[in-house]
Amino acid sequence: MFSYSSNSHASLSSGNAALIRRLNRSSILDLLRQSSPISPTEIATRLNLSLPTVMRILEELDRLGVVVRLEEQQYSGGRPRSLVSFNGVSHAVIGLDLGGTKMYGTVADLCGTIQAEIYRTSVPSNPEENLNLTIEMIEELLQVPRREGQQVLGIGVGAPGVTLFEDGIVTWAPSLGWRNLPLRQILARRFGLEVVVENDVNLAALGEYGFGVAKGASSLVCLAVGTGIGSGIVIERKIYRGYHQSAGEVGYLLPSKEALGKPYEHFGALESLASGSGVVQRATELIRSQNLPIDVDTLTAEKVFDWARNGEPWAQAIVDETVDYLALIIAAISVVLDPEVIVLGGGVSRSADILVEPILNRLQGCLPAPVRLVVSNLGYRAAVMGAIMLVLDTSFEHVTLRSS
Template identity: 45%
Template sequence: MFRTLTSTEMRSVNRSAVLEHIRRHSPVARSVIARDLKLSLPTVMRIVDELTAHGWVRPTGVKEWSSRRRRDLLEYHKEGHAVIGVDLGGTKMFGALANIGGEIIGERTINGHGTSDEASYAMLEEIIGELMRVPRPRGQKIRGIAVGAPGVTRAQDGVVEWAPSLNWRAYPLKQKLEKRFRLPCLVDNDVNLAALGEQWFGAGVGARNIALITIGTGVGAGLIVDGALYRGHNHAAGEVGFLLSQRAELDKQYTRFGALESVISGTAIAERAQRARTRAASKHHRQLTAQAVFDAYRQHEKWSEPIINETVDYLSIAIINISALLDPEVIILGGGVSDSADILLPAVQARIHNVLPKTPTLKVSTLGRRAAVMGAIAQIVYTTSDYFVARKLV
């Protein structure tokens, strides 16, 4: 729990701080970095040299800008490295090749998933293989591969403990990928990666405490607490699908899906709509999707209102409970259902104001389905550049 440091690791701490500063403020001059981070100028120089040599940072070429002398500014070298990120969703696999600035170079999607553990893995290998063959700017190397899996993952050793949709159980994914592709590989929960993605490139930029709620096939949350991903004691933090919001739910058993999940997930919304419609019209309409229910609501079709209202209510309760417990700066809505944020956000906003003393900022994911892939970039930068953080206990 208490990690010790050598001088080299102290350098890593400082290097992380400098790189992070440049990433967030580029273009920026060395002297500004020194001032902001309270480092001496020689130290900043040395670290910047190191970062430049490794392709994380480069001089802009642009000179001067304000009073007195300005020499070349520095910027985060977006094109310095490429990263492969894959989001293994519940229903499809989405992979991207991107540079470390979050610019996507190539994408691949495969619908459906494997029927066995090895079939799922083969599809993943296929996607990664294709992405590795996508042409990149000359000299740009792939720095690593990060995979987000829907289920319980042990990020430390890269084992997927349980991912039902892929038929993986105690599956040593990282090990297999590293053996196959000979690159640093890394496995995490898909929602965790998405939260990190929003923190680096999306709606959570600049925030130190973030909750990303994704509502799609299922419901989950990724938590960033005091600046770092929080995974929990059993890798089960952020399982908001299992939140309870009624006393009656105590008497039921929830194994595959949680209580909240059975109300507000896209699947659940569609199911309720299906039931309402067959009751109302006594004839089967086409298969309804959550999307269709929201569209109906936009068209003021009466039957959709109780469904949407119920969804809004239970989502509001979840958001209130998350805020009461975690007091994040921002709560981000992601996943397929967030396409209907135009309906959800204002409604939820109105509901939570009464009940909480302090309300977080509510936002919609700006990265959408790419969130996890963007988080993959962040994770690869973290691990391959030895990110260390230090903190003084208050």
Template identity: 40%
Template sequence: MNIYHPTTITQTEMRNINRSAIFDYLRLAGTSSRAEIAQKLKISLPSVTRIMDQLLQSGLVHSVGLEKSERGRSRELLEVNADDNLVIGIDLGGSHISGGLVNLGGEVLHEFHASTAHDHGEENYATLVSFLQSLLEQAEKQPARMLGIAIGVPGMLESRTGTVKLAPGLGWNDYPLLEKLERDIPASVILENDVNLATLGEQWFGAGQGVRDLVMVAIGTGIGAGIILDGKLNRGFAEASGEIGYFLPGVQFLNRQYPGFGALESVASGRGIVERATRRLVELGDSQKSSELHAVDVFQAAQEGKPWAVETIVETVDYLSLALANVTVCLDPELIILGGGVAGSAHMLIEPIKARLQGVIPRVPRIEESALKGRAAFLGAVTRVVQKHVDYLVVYNS
């Protein structure tokens, strides 16, 4: 059994904390001088100068000229070198794959989409490699350098080895993804849970900017959550934090087996919504099958007032309300962001969920729609790759 105890901080970790704080300040401020950063962050000017020189040398930061200070002296202005650094972000879904070539400022320069072959692991891997090669070809045409690749995987990862422990939507089980990519792709690759990657994107570029405690819930082929507490991504003991698709949305879900997808996913994911809607249609004598129906069709029919769809969406709101209530009382986030493929219909979910939770739990957090929508993982790739390059380590005062 591991025994955890308080630890001290090393000089290296202290430098990482300062470097992370300086980079974050510059990223949010747009431009700043060494003296201003030292004053605002209460770090000595020699320390700021030393760290800034390292960032300049790394190419992550560049000079944008001089300005006169209040005392009449000229001081160098610095900013994040957005245009000269590129990141490839990949969002692997159970039914699709999306990829983007993005600069450090969050500008998407190129974007690609393709379908994945559900449950066919090697076909999905071949699609991923072909997809990456296309994006790398686009990157080679740019004058900027390629900083790295981050891939969002819809499942449980072992970060130490890069093994996908479980990704049922892609047919991967104990799949050595990073090992295979390092053999086939001539670039640095980071693997991350797909919802974690999207959450990092919202934290730096979207609805989560300036929020220290947030949860992003992605509703697509499956359901998952990315959790940021005290400014840091929370992975959990077994790196399975946020697997809320396995929530039990009622006692009737006990003592049953859920192969592949979890109980909440079986009823409230895009697939679950379609399956419940299809059952209602069959009961009404409609022969339409789930393969002919998509979640967006159910939401559209509900807006049109069709009873079978309205009942399905009302039930979906009930299931999601239970899930978000549990998330809130356990984690106490300031903000919950709804994202994923179903996020386009979030306006039909958010207010009904908030109404159901009023008076039921001590505090209802802010619940908002994803600001980045389908690009959240692309921009999260920027966050993840940059954080690796600056040895990101963040600490906030209580």
């Protein structure tokens, strides 16, 4: 028999209230970022919140220095309204994108202005060395001179693999050799700052929402096509991770019934065909089968796309196949999620000039709704921009700021 105590009810009510406060604060921060200066009354009207709720959150953000009250006022025929503005330069975020081959780190303010950036080369499948590199990058970024009084709000890390966001654990990142690594705990203890750890493509999607071509979209999917393939899903500003934290792993879609009943441990079925690695593999097989005088040991996806632009028939055939596979992925995303926009990112997006239009042509008339497919304008910076958004969202629960 199910027993429901008053303590359980109190706990649920407390949890719901905390969630509502967090959602309200995120919505207000988002509106402030995009529409400053703005009056508290307009915030309340546009977000359908009570004015006391808005004022309470603004007071909290004011104490933390994230908003400032302006002396100027807004006149709209009645009483003058005071204005508030987002103070994005008051804080900085350390953002890291730990790619499969390269690590990229930044110091940026809350407006997305990058103040410093560094690069490192990861060591394939060497867990200890890659963790040391991550720590060294953060230490170096914390030493970067910042504007006077600017505080570090937190650290956001994008990992190339499956992550448990709530626990901050990287459960499996094969390129780094990490399995069940409690990365958030390690970094929080080391640096004494708020730390968020998220899948790198999820962060990229959030970056596109906050600062990129999908800014402010009600729903978006960021499709990252590089060494592998993955996607990040943002719905009403929030990352959708799925029950098993693996939502968006579209590289594991099956291209045909022949792919059924086979194990895919490192690359998914479509990923092994349509990713940059898949392009190189298919091109290598074709070059060898036709005995073409091309050095396959130095072959890259970018070279294949360049040959296709120059009219090489074998390369054009590979690109045509790649378009087919990517169209299948985008079709699946579209009919299941129907996002407002799909953003193409990752290394392969640099060849969008020969991919986007053919993909859309393949899908013409096939789907119940048109697809809006755009190319990322953030490029390799998308994930660190997402780190700003995620740290901003989570850090005010337990605030620890560092100004030096």
